[in-house]
Amino acid sequence: xxxxxxxxxxxxxxxxxxxxxxxxxxxxxxxxxxxxxxxxxxxxxxxxxxxxxxxxxxxxxxxxxxxxxxxxxxxxxxxxxxxxxxxxxxxxxxxxxxxxxxxxxxxxxxxxxxxxxxxxxxxxxxxxxxxxxxxxxxxxxxxxxxxxxxxxxxxxxxxxxxxxxxxxxxxxxxxxxxxxxxxxxxxxxxxxxxxxxxxxxxxxxxxxxxxxxxxxxxxxxxxxxxxxxxxxxxxxxxxxxxxxxxxxxxxxxxxxxxxxxxxxxxxxxxxxxxxxxxxxxxxxxxxxxxxxxxxxxxxx
Numbered sequence: 001x002x003x004x005x006x007x008x009x010x011x012x013x014x015x016x017x018x019x020x021x022x023x024x025x026x027x028x029x030x031x032x033x034x035x036x037x038x039x040x041x042x043x044x045x046x047x048x049x050x051x052x053x054x055x056x057x058x059x060x061x062x063x064x065x066x067x068x069x070x071x072x073x074x075x076x077x078x079x080x081x082x083x084x085x086x087x088x089x090x091x092x093x094x095x096x097x098x099x100x101x102x103x104x105x106x107x108x109x110x111x112x113x114x115x116x117x118x119x120x121x122x123x124x125x126x127x128x129x130x131x132x133x134x135x136x137x138x139x140x141x142x143x144x145x146x147x148x149x150x151x152x153x154x155x156x157x158x159x160x161x162x163x164x165x166x167x168x169x170x171x172x173x174x175x176x177x178x179x180x181x182x183x184x185x186x187x188x189x190x191x192x193x194x195x196x197x198x199x200x201x202x203x204x205x206x207x208x209x210x211x212x213x214x215x216x217x218x219x220x221x222x223x224x225x226x227x228x229x230x231x232x233x234x235x236x237x238x239x240x241x242x243x244x245x246x247x248x249x250x251x252x253x254x255x256x257x258x259x260x261x262x263x264x265x266x267x268x269x270x271x272x273x274x275x276x277x278x279x280x281x282x283x284x285x286x287x288x289x290x291x292x293x294x295x296x297x298x299x300x
Contacts, residue, residue: 007117010144015137063108071121153220160213163206167235258282
């Protein structure tokens with residue numbers, strides 16, 4: 001078995017009128033249309049390929065929609081055995097494509113969208129364009145972000161940190177900046193990287209499996225330095241603990257996401273159901289433990 005990993009991002013679907021006023025879109029109205037359309041007609045042309053809504057289902061019990069998109073391409077793969085002499089990719093019929101999946105959930109109660117992030121498939125912008133074809137207004141997917149208190153190192157006694165991940169892009173520039181700011185923590189990290197001639201890289205500091213937490217003063221100093229100097233970093237993430245709930249938070253874009261893993265093999269390949277089942281579990285967890293830490297969409 002192999003672990004197939006992917007990220008799920010969370011959004012609200014919104015529209016905006018000519019006066020700049022935004023409102024939340026009730027996607028159920030659109031989905032009730034789409035479910036009546038045959039799959040072969042639920043497409044958005046894209047060059048020689050297309051974006052297709054292959055499957056759409058509604059779970060009445062939990063009030064949740066499941067959608068499975070495919071980005072259909074004409075670039076077919078090689079299918080080979082170790083013992084054969086294959087030297088040509090598979091040929092495709094006129095109505096055949098190679099599909100890359102992107103699965104989506106829409107929770108009717110919260111109006112929250114969970115969208116699989118698959119770079120080879122449809123993007124969140126592509127989903128917006130697809131859905132906009134079935135409504136008069138243009139739909140935008142607005143990423144769900146954390147409340148301000150979670151976007152910096154907090155001194156709240158109920159909030160602690162198990163780890164920090166810093167991705168740096170220019171150690172020479174960091175050393176120059178540190179000479180001006182004179183920060184002991186940054187100087188220590190920069191000297192280690194510089195002594196190794198590591199021009200760029202990623203540093204993770206954590207407390208392991210102990211019940212201890214990172215010191216907030218030094219942690220805040222490091223995080224604040226890189227947040228002030230975003231041109232020398234591409235990653236600032238902390239593992240935050242609040243009331244026994246653990247969450248990995250991106251302090252650069254503050255967007256809520258989940259990393260998900262499914263098990264696949266030759267005889268047990270990935271399926272829509274396998275992907276959706278994993279996404280549903282994470283969405284349920286996020287609804288209980290995470291979204292109360294996020295900014296709610298308010299219509300203006």
